[in-house]
Amino acid sequence: MGRGEHWTAGQPFCGARAWNEVLERFLRRGWTMTKEACVIKGNRHGLMLSVSEEASFAEILGQLREKLSAHRDFFQGAVVRLHSSAAFLSEDRVDDLAAVVHEYGMTLDRTMTLEDQRPQKQQRQKVPEFNLDDTKLIRRTIRSGQSIHYSGNVVVMGDVNAGSEIVCSGDILILGSLRGVAHAGAEGNAKAVVFAFRLEPTQLRIAHYISRAPDEKGPKPTGPELAQVVDNLIQIRPYGRFVKR
Template identity: 40%
Template sequence: MREGLVNFRGIKEGIYICIKEGEFQQIKRELEKKLVESIDFFGGANLLGIKGENITEDEIDELLEMIRTKFKLHISEDGLPSHLDEKPYKGIYEGMTKFINSTIRSGQVIEYDGNIVIIGDVNPGALIKAKGNIIILGTLRGVAHAGIDGNYKAIVAAYDLQPTQLRIANIIGRQPDGDIITSGLPEVAKIYDGEVLIEPYLPRK
């Protein structure tokens, strides 16, 4: 492939997408064009992630989301096999975290620029909003919106997930049909293939 702002570098474990410094929308268009031209090849390749000069985390996230949703390709970052790429808690990073040691009652609004950890329940009518992740050491029955600035890697986790509404970035989780059946395990909500997926959190042994 010709050299440009977007190039592909192969190693033994798979292929990295390498981004040179440039205007982001041009980078995005070039990546999309090259993927369209080579989709048959990349459909069977192990994509390891994106590396670049002077590209922000938000821009990388936007490119990864386009790859996953438009081209249905999996990114196996850090050399992990594709089927391990979307494990719960993959992508949690340290950062500013607000800890709240109380139950959040109806009408209360909690908002923070980083992660929020609530040691207690979130009652119906309460709203939790975070730019990062939302972790509830109790039952979530209110509204939770993680990744409010467009962070698709954000997650919502709780001992018992029964939200009135659950949202990550701009994607709203669909309410299940019928009664909610709890798993008896802590649960994690994350984005997978453009949808909010809720699954039990099973710690790795």
């Protein structure tokens, strides 16, 4: 029961206020992307400025100033990439944003990324954005020192040996053994998957999630397996109904 024991009938939990505050702050941290008017966050590609479509533009500008002045030194000289839909931000508004950003010693990269990493509610039902049209088929073994970079899905008919890497924005299917490094959804698609007949990679990456092989040698996989992100972790499970484990 733990904390529940402090609750007595009709009497509010003594620490309820403080607790609520913590909870609220925690929740807000998880939802900054949608709740706040503008958010600056760093990822592998550098700084990103994302603006909420629910807030007014004045609100966005105000909050941007507030944030930049709070960490003036930190942002000095940085390049920040705009992360918003083109429909929401007109050319003039982008100019305004750029001016504010410039005031604080930064530059704005105007290439807009349309898709938000966290899909909006109404977009959730959409079919996956990757289709078979942008799939690269490789009919050979990928050996140590070789790397495949592709914008789309990658299918390898052969092995992917240790010391090699496959990086793509979509899914990775290996019809053979995967022993090297595979990075699916490299442009931020956390729904990307990695599939292999024998999944024993040096390292697996999906979007910004990374996992590596355990240091101790485990049992070798006996059948095809699929890796995907489940609850913020890369999870590997046998693939197909008839797999014996």
